[in-house]
Amino acid sequence: MSASLPIYDLDEEILAALNRCPRLLLQAPTGSGKSTQVPQILLDGGALGNGRCIVLQPRRLAARMLAKRVAEERACALGGEVGYQIRLDNVSSRETRILYVTEGILLRQMLADPSLQGVSTIVFDEFHERHLHGDISLSRALDLQASRRPDLRLVVMSATLETGSLMPHLAPAEVLRSEGRAFPVEIVHLPYEPRDEPVWESAADAAASHFEKTPGDILVFMPGAYEIQRTIRELQNRLGSRCRILPLHGELPAIEQDKAVGRSHGRKIIVSTNVAETSLTIDGVTLVVDSGLARIARHDPARGINTLFIEKISAASADQRAGRAGRTAPGMCIRLWTARDHSRRALSETPEIKRLDLAETVLSLKAAGIRDLESFRWIEPPEPVALARAESLLHDLGALAVDGVITPVGLRMLQFPVHPRYARMFLEAEACDCVREAALIAALTQTRSLLLRSDRKTEDERQEIFGGGTSDFSVLMRALEWARERDFRMADCRALGIHAESARQASRLQEQFLQIARDLGLPTGATSPPEDRLARCILAGFADQVALRKAAGTLLCDIVHGRRGLLTRQSAAQDASLLVAAEITEIEGRDGDPKVLLGLATGIEEAWLREMFPDDFQESAEYLFDKSQNRVVQRRSRRFRDLVLEIRDRDAAPGPLASACLAGQVRIGALRLNGWDDAVEQWIHRVNFLGRICPDLGLPPLGEEEREHIRLLVCEGATCYRDIKDASVLPHARSLLEPAQQHMVDRHAPERFELPSGRRAKIVYSESADPHLSARIQDFFGLDGELRIAQARHALTLHILAPSQRPVQVTRSLATFWTETYPSIKNQLQRQYPRHEWI
DNA sequence: GAGCACTGC
Structure with a gap:
């Protein structure tokens, strides 16, 4: 079989090209045999000299399997001439000439030995995936080649010819192309824009209507587990028991995944x-139905x-999905979007370096002595603001000095192969004498989730056995200990919804971290520290993620730096009013709204904050309220500013701050006094907004007087729409609000309403009912369609209601928003609320 | 009233 691999036709050209030039770009699709053959061509052609060829793989499984196959082809023992190295698993020796490694x-290795002694060639496989580590290793390899190692040869292999952007970095370089050996796949786009129906319905329709026309299995791509479950339900309605319908996603237990991937009867x-x-590859698929979303x-x-939002996939990604229908026979791919939509999609996915947190990357570059990050040889430069964010976090963690140079603490942190936040936690654990526990916590965050999503009964049982602490980490730690005591036995673990393989992996990672800690001289003896010592370690790494519950009855929290989020429902930190979240993720809820979720939370106490960060506390308390002027003055944002205000206010009601606020001297919303400010403003805006966009509702705009009525009402304790509506004391305000309610879609979500045209709309916060302003913003973002603007506190969400489409949502960070559009909104508001001071 | 893709040191 391997004799027919297309790559063989290129062996002489590959060797000749590398003789002419030490850089080669090889474009070859999956299935061309490049991953197994190119290293052998180099070795057998004498291109490696006495050195070793390192082959970079994006996945552990691939690294291991490729090494195994090549060792077999060469009839040598794995770990001899051919080997592999992945985390916690090194099967190589001094004799190894071809070494498959993960990125x-x-x-x-580059950190330990910057000149890569003994390496003659590096092959970057699947480079088109553009992982962060792959990008950085190529940059550093090019740097090395240009400075100390002109003899080093670099081969970049990619499935797509997205070489346009890559070539300038590699030039001068040789370029070769090879064909794949896949079967043709016919691609069908929708002839017209899809109707307003959920994607699982269109997908089920497409799969069911082609079921008889295609001979093999069908693969449907969906963005997530929820959509998968809905699709399966729809398919069962249409096809009944005519075939088996199986889900496949990463959080599924291995046994379920095997069922989907493996061969089957029927x-x-x-x-x-x-x-x-x-x-994962699935053989025997002849039809792919692609939602086009991920x-x-x-x-x-x-x-x-x-953030984790559903987005349209790129053209390259769609091609990759389509290719899954042509592995064993000619196939077909139905795309649930139009050709017109397709032509406007991105050519390839955004590289990770433009998407992800760069703290760890920046720390390693600083350790390599790179002072000026802007002038580093990026394959694709990251956003300057992302670099700045990473640097400021590293500075806060004590890893970088004021001049941007790595500190001794930073160098110690770098020894731990984890995000700098967790590395910082390790160093704090030294002082708290709980390194063993810190190692466990860090290990638990490095594997895929230990606790599987389970039914209510299993979750209750888990709560019974592992609950009782004030930290989500302590639940995970107990679950891991429990699994370890049972030797990670599959049956035991499954009964409690514990992912046995994750548990085993986490346990081994803990050992790795403990070894590193021992090498650094940290005490790793078995202690059983009180929970609060551990909580302080977590706080050291996540001080900028402290959150305060708004009230005992709600999961809503204020997070430092003026952010907001929801504590996860099942969190062990639910009883704490002050907490630190190790994970903050904004997701797209089922209703399409963005929601910020606080995960891996740990309850903390204000006294610890005061002890650990006395400076922050001092400054916030002293300067925020200027007594001599009896007003709040602007301060540079400090770590705990917002939260300290709240804590103080809870202690001392009504206090001078509250009076200032009530007297209208302070901008409503700048201070949060039990939420009344936001509530008032939002109600006023809602009514005014409704009145403007739906003139036929007959809602007169609210004037100063009505506004004052509602404000007083809310101050008296009303917190939601119903309270306002039911209050009999203010009939005027009530009569204004009632018609608005008739147009609400859902009384639990009063901001949703129906336009007279039948379209649905939604307001979160609408400062821009002014049509002129609306047009400006529309222009700014380059959007078509009718536009409504909703501003949550930290993100600008645009709801676009194009004819016969579901609302489309575009969320932009406020950074862009502030500089471009905010000044105009502010002007408008200042005119509207002249009595308020703006800070 | 519950919410979350995939990798990897």
Whole structure:
């Protein structure tokens, strides 16, 4: 079989090209045999000299399997001439000439030995995936080649010819192309824009109507587990028991995944996430139905949180998905979007370096002596604001000095192969004498989730056995200990919804971290520290993610730096009013709204904050309220500013701050006094907004007097729409609000309403009912369609209601928003609320 | 009233 590999036709050209030039770009699709053959061509052609060829792989499984196959082809023992190295698993020796490694391994090697002694060639496989570690290793390898190692040869292999942007970095370089050996796949786009129906319905329709026309299995791509479950339900309605319908996604237990991937009697339909796009291959698929959507992780440097939204996939990604229908026979791919939509999609996915948190990367570059990050040889330069964010976090963690140079603490942190936040936690653990526990916590965050999503009964049982602490980490730690005591036995673990393989992996990682800690001289003896010592360690790494519950009955929290989020429902930190979240992720809820979720939370106490960060506290308390002027003055944002205000206000009601606020001297919303400010403003805006966009509702705009009525009402304790409506004391305000309610879609979500045209709309916060302003923003973002603008506190959400489409949502960070559009909104508001002081 | 893609040191 390997004799027919297309790559063989290129062997002489590859060797000749590398003789002419030490850089080669090889474009070859999956299935061309490049991953197994190119290293052998180099070795057998004498291109390696006495050195070793390192082959970079994006996935552990691939690194191991490729090494195994090549060792077999060469009839040598794995770990001899051919080997592999992945985390915690090194099968190589001094004799190894071809070494398959995952991308992070090479980066660690470069830190330990910057000139890569003994390496003659590096092959970057699957480079088109553009992982962060792959990008950085190529940059550093090019740097090395240009400075100390002109003999080093670099081969970049990529499935797509997105070489346009890559070539300038590699030039001068040789370029070669090879064909794949896949079967043709016919691609069908929708002839017209899709109707207003959920994607799982269109997908089920497409799969069901082609079920008889295609001979093999069907693969449906969906963005996530929820959509998968809905699709499966729809398919069952349409096809009944005519075939098996199986889900496939990363959080599924291995046994379920095997069922979807493996061979089976009879036909099947697999409904999968992106795992089936690159990581898992399924043979026998002849029809792919592609929703064209995926959940994409990004890091928002302006807010310092991670986001996970459903986005349209790129053309390259769609091609990769389509290719899954042609592995064993000619196939077909139905795309649930139009050709017109397709032509406007991005050519390839945004590289990770433009999407992810760069703290760890920046720290390693600083350690390599790179002072000026802007002039580093980026394959694709990251956003300056992302670099700045990373540097400021590293500075806060004590890893970088004021001049941007790495500190001794930073160098110690770098020894731990984890995000700098967790590395910082390790160093704090030394002082708290709980290194063992810190190692466990860090390990638990490095594996895929230990606790599987389970039914209510299993979750209650887990709560019974592992609950009782004030930290989500303590639940995970107990679950891991429990699994370890049972030797990670599959049956035991499954009964409590514990992912046995994750538990085993976490346990081994803990050992790795403990070894590193011992090497650094940290005490790793077995202690059983009180929970609060551990909480302080977590706080050291996540001081900028402290949150305060708004009230005992709600999961809503204020997070430092003016952010907001929801504590996860099942959190162990639910009883704490002050907490630190190790994970802040903004996701797209089922109703399409963005929601910030606080995960991996730990309850903390204000006294610890005061002890650990006395400076922050001092400054916030002293300067925020200027007694001599009896007003609040602007201060540079400090770490705990917002939260300290709240804490103080709870202690001392009504206090001078409250009086100032009530007297209208302070901008409403700048101070949060039990939420009344926001509530008032939002109600006023809602009514005014409704009145403007739906003139036929007959809602007169609220004047000063009505506004005052509502404000007083809310001050008296009303917190929601119903309270206002039911209050009999203010009939005028009530009569204004009632018609508004008739147009509400859902009384639990009063901001949703129906336009007279039948379209649905939604207001979160609308400062821009002014049509002129609306047009400006529309212009600014370059959007078509009718536009409504909703501003949450930290993100600008645009709801676009194009004819016969579901609302489309575009969220932008406020950074862009502030500089471009805010001044105009502010002017408008200042005119509207002249009595308020703006800070 | 519950919410979350995929990798990797």
